[in-house]
Amino acid sequence: MEGASVAEFSWDVRSPLDRALAVEGYGAHGDAGVTLTEIRNFxxxxxxxxxxxxxxxxxxxxxxxxxxxxxxxxxxxxxxxxxxxxxxxxxxxxxxxxxxxxxxxxxxxxxxxxxxxQSHARVLISISGAKARAMLAKLSSIDLHPGVFAVGAAAATSMDHTSVTLWRGDDGSNGEAVFNVLVFATFAESLWHTMLDSAAEYGVVIGHSEDLA
The missing domain is CATH 3.30.70.1520 (Heterotetrameric sarcosine oxidase)
Known part of the structure; x- marks a missing residue:
């Protein structure tokens, strides 16, 4: 039809955490005890x-x-x-x-x-820092003591009533434990805020990365 216009649509893939993730510190001041990193493009x-x-x-x-x-x-x-x-x-x-x-x-x-x-159906969050276990202990009943939950240990569990897949990756270059959480994209923002609230007393470094932990 003459004069008709066609609407333009964008199909850019955006992270479910785009609105929630602010790359800055959060919670207590001083040396942060927890680092929360969203891993993208996997x-x-x-x-x-x-x-x-x-x-x-x-x-x-x-x-x-x-x-x-x-x-x-x-x-x-x-x-x-x-x-x-x-x-x-x-x-x-x-x-x-x-x-x-x-x-x-x-x-x-x-x-x-x-x-x-499941590449776009799940969100991957890496959790590290001296207080990572303390923060996760508030959200999950899994025993994360290093003698029980060693490198390579995994669990299908829940955090704050949200189903997740949790596993311990290789330790960071500083020797601290690194935990990884896969969560359904529709619940990711809610769980992210819950993690922030649980880690606030320790101080949090927030970010995102293109590299798998």
Whole structure:
């Protein structure tokens, strides 16, 4: 129709935490005890064995990643991905750059597993600092003592009534523990504010990163 105009739409992908995340300090002054970092631009694929195909899925994963898949709550690092237990006969593949995206993994697991791309359905938050455990203890019943929750330990649990996947990554360069939380995008902003409130007494450094912890 002459004179008609077409509306322009933007399909830019935005973080669910865009409104909530302010890159600055929060809470108590002085040396911050907690660092909260949103990790962006990652690939997250859930791999779920088909009925009776768990052994075949495990074999396919071993061929793809050169490590055994986690059969208990664990996070196993490879050269370019992390395999995170997410339930019986299922796990997440966390990576960057598309090498282990859903298209790349489709052929490897075509006969043994169903894949679900969760890259934009979840938010990944890295938590570190001297008071990271103290803050997390307010939100979760998981025992995070280093003798119990060692590097690579994982759990499907809840924080402030929100379902999350929690695991301990490699320690930071300063030797402090690093914890990672995957949360559904629709609950991410609420949980973020809860984390800030729980960490306020220790002081918080807030930021975002393109690098996986």
């Amino acid at each position: 690939d997250l694929i859930q791999v779920m064995a088909r009925r009776g195909k768990a052994a075949e899925m495990a074999k396919a994963a071993k061929g793809r990643f050169s490590v055994a898949v986690p059969e208990t709550p664990k996070a196993i690092g490879t050269r370019d991905a992390t395999l995170i237990w997410s339930g019986p006969d299922q796990f997440f593949v966390l990576s960057q750059g598309g090498k282990h995206g859903i298209g790349a993994l489709g052929q490897a697991f075509a006969q043994s597993a169903s894949l679900s791309d």
